[in-house]
Amino acid sequence: MxxxxxxxxxxxxxxxxxxxxxxxxxxxxxxxFECFLGEHMKYTCGIYASDDCTLDEAQEAKLEFIANCLGIQGGERVLDIGVGWGALALYLADRYDCQVLGITPSGTQASYTRERARSRDLDDRVQVQQCSVYDFKPDGAFDAVAMVGVIEHMPDHQRAVATAAGALKSGGRLYMSATCYRNDEQFTEFTPRDSSRHVQETIFGFATLRPFSKLVGAVEDAKLSLFRATDLTLHYERTIRDWLEGIANHADRIEELRPGLSAELTRYLETVNTGWGHATKHYALAAVRSRWGLTDVGR
Ligand SMILES: C[S@@+](CC[C@H](N)C(=O)[O-])C[C@H]1O[C@@H](n2cnc3c(N)ncnc32)[C@H](O)[C@@H]1O
Structure with missing residues (x-):
């Protein structure tokens, strides 16, 4: 046959x-996750304005940073790929009256985010589809697309970025943040290590970190114009320290819910925090679907 x-x-x-x-x-x-992610339930790095900044303040600053990168003014149609438990979707709907479609393969996250939207009277502005980016059919009608800490879970990063670009209107913007290996050499050296495999396979089921240049390459392949790249590495290290404190404070409850998990989460987060700057970096990029990028020199 x-x-x-x-x-x-x-x-x-x-x-x-x-x-x-x-x-x-x-x-x-x-x-x-409520035990350690803070009130926004955002599972990616915050932005710490000062030494005494709290996790919740840092996550709010990060959400505002994303809104700024995406050029949000009010009322935009936004696609949030890998919506998580709804942190960005709810923020944009609440603060900016955006119409947000979130997608996630996780049925639990989809129901949880829908319920959070309902309980805040945001269900007319936040929709959630349970699907993978690879099954999503882009319609070229979104003003903005966010991929916040999700590309690491996507085996074909070029196809994922092409789908995001295909979802954008002309002039629409993409925000993407990701944990990356510093370069190809670090990728080759660290990917097979037991500590990396614990995080990428045991904890997450599937994850792969790429050098940042690969993500920039995917943005170029998708014919988007890159206009911003920001190094958030130190902010992620601080975020993870706050998460570790939350896990330590709620270890008993986490143990009741899933025996052994608090130790596993601690090991994975400590591993991630050890690698920053040597093996790994965390970057955010912003790009626009436009021939000229954001350049304005009064043509
Ligand atoms: C680290 S969480 C980040 C969640 C959220 N963006 C945040 O900042 O809190 C990664 C998210 O990517 C989602 N994800 C994993 N594989 C995906 C796929 N193939 N398509 C879309 N989302 C995916 C997960 O379900 C999860 O919601």
């Missing part, structure tokens, strides 16, 4: 398997 299009089938299965694998982590009861 001849198989038709085996490569496409295999690739499709591999992309689905990766998304399903991440659900092992993201379908855990949200109460576990």
């Amino acid at each position: 001849t198989r038709t299009a085996p490569a496409a089938d295999d690739a499709g299965l591999m992309l689905k398997a990766a998304a399903d694998a991440t659900n092992n982590h993201y379908d855990l009861t949200p109460e576990i």
